[in-house]
Amino acid sequence: MIDCIIIEDEPLAIEKLRIFIQKIPELNLINTFSSGINAIGFINSNSIDLIFLDIEMKELSGIQLLESTSINSKVIITTAYENYALKGYELQVCDYLLKPITFNRFIKAFNKVQHELEKQKTTKVGSKIFIKTEYRLEGINTSCILYIEGMGDYRKIVTENKSIMTLQNFKELAKILPSDNFCRVHNSFLVSINKIEKIERNRITIKNNIIPVSDSYGKYFYKKIKSK
Template sequence: MKINCIAIEDEPLALKKIKEFIEQVDFLNLLEGFDNAIDAVGFLKRNSVDLIFLDIRMKKLSGIQFLESLQIKPKVIITSAYDEYALKGYELDVADYLLKPFTFERFIKSVDKVYNQLNTSQNDNSNEYIFVKTEYRIEKILIKDILYIQGMKDYLQIHITDRKIMTLQTFKNVLEILPRADFQRVHNSYIVSISKIENIERNRIRIGSDLIPISDSYKVKFYGILKERKILI
């Protein structure tokens, strides 16, 4: 499994060091390095990443402000010379906190932790069904029957083979319980079951009579996953 990552660090020597460390780890794929968080925000609107190495004290937009602004949060490893931000970082659910100067051994321990988390989440969730809360009851849904999931303001609409179910849930909660081997987010408003895709044309997925858009922010990761699993040739 390859982990696509970016590094955000305003000190040139520190950014160079992180890049060199990343290049020595075969499961890390550095997409880009940034000397400020604002450019990284623009990049993330067009690309999907698995991991961000993030400095805290930066001009214009701090690492904490950057984290708080993200709607889609990949794994984050904070790299900082200041330990007073550690608590705030963990409140924002960062994967690890590397205190500068850190060694390559400490770096490896940190990225290994992220690798195991991502690998476990991809291989977990082998249940054949889930239970979903609706307005008046709890519905049992067979995972093999789910076609796709659509976001509708505060609700999710789960499209299954014979009906639609509305539930007050978040995409994050749903993705945590669905098997990641088959379900992928392709748009801010859509998760699809890969096995139910009939065709893809002009970045639109056809499932039954429905067309589901693939947004620019998810396109790279989605097609990359299809290639990685050797189901796109």
Template sequence: MKISCIIVEDEPLAAERLQGYVQKLPFLNLVAMFDNAIDALVFLKTQSVDLLFLDINLGDFSGIKLLETANIKSQVVLTTAYHEYAIKGFDLKVSDYLLKPFTLERFIQAIDRVQEYFTKTEVPQPKKFIFVKTEYRLEKILFDEMLFIEGKGDYRRIHTATKKIMTLQTFTEFEQEIPAAIVCRVHKSFMVAIDKIDSIEKDRIRINNTLIPISDSYRQTFYDIINQSVK
């Protein structure tokens, strides 16, 4: 992922060096640079960034005061020439504390910590498709297009809104790959796409013009899923 960041540094040489480090890492996107905390605070009131490189000694309104008084949601890497602020910095739960002059290697270590944070908090995107083995190729099947899967001897026939695909993949494999809330087993020979069901009557499911039976073995699980969708 791209990590957007800003630099708040009042020493021109230090700011230039830090900018150079940021530009060496293609996954860092430098959005803005400020030489004082007030301008940075005004910016952060209307813009959000992932990471803030923050000098501590910035005149009357220091980097520490910025963190103590403002609701900063970005990850923060403190930069300073004074080691005595280290404990205070970690009290404020910053990602890292870089003591000037720091090397590129030490800078990368700090970025690794930031990346680790985003990796842990990143919400995985739900799966939207599977690839199915058919003949001599892999066919992409979108969950949104699936209607039902029908057992045909050793084969499974996948019915979608636009096509039918035959495969040797088993129902068990489909159950492992597709969440039951999306495509549910209802019979030893059928799985159905929950959102494509037109009606349910007398333990039969209607999808378009096809009637699909619900067997005793799968009835309870199926109706539990249906009841959840009704709430």
């Protein structure tokens, strides 16, 4: 399942994209935003696979958003203006959809994103990542990670047989972890969905560890586990 959001200031354009997304079972629309400014906090706090991004928006344009924010998601630009195509490709967007968007053209853009995400998944799932800890890089198999806990300036990565402390932040860690299995559930916790034993009253149990699910992250988390 590919989790996506729409950033678009035209209600009719949002609705058209929503209809297109609903026609593709592999796409899961998480949220919509009518301005780039409103979307920044969500982008910084959540692991999103794909962003449909309008260019011409008030206050903060799509190009300004891409240039000013560290975005790990795939991006498909949606715009009525052809002159932004070169700039979009310079910013390494996946595709450029010119309005009015047809469903056939939408499908082609989706297929391109799906192909790129599948390549990433192949290299990440069950693979080893390297974490900066003290004065070395330590290798961890992603399939062994239970959860990650924020502890002040540090993040504690809890695996099946050890814990590792790192100064890498949640966003940096989410970038190197497989997005289909790891999800932020709280300001201080990121969990491996495959390691969850049970969920009760907004509390997750993993190997006798109780992890809270906050209101701000809960909606996205519950949508993600239902789509797996």
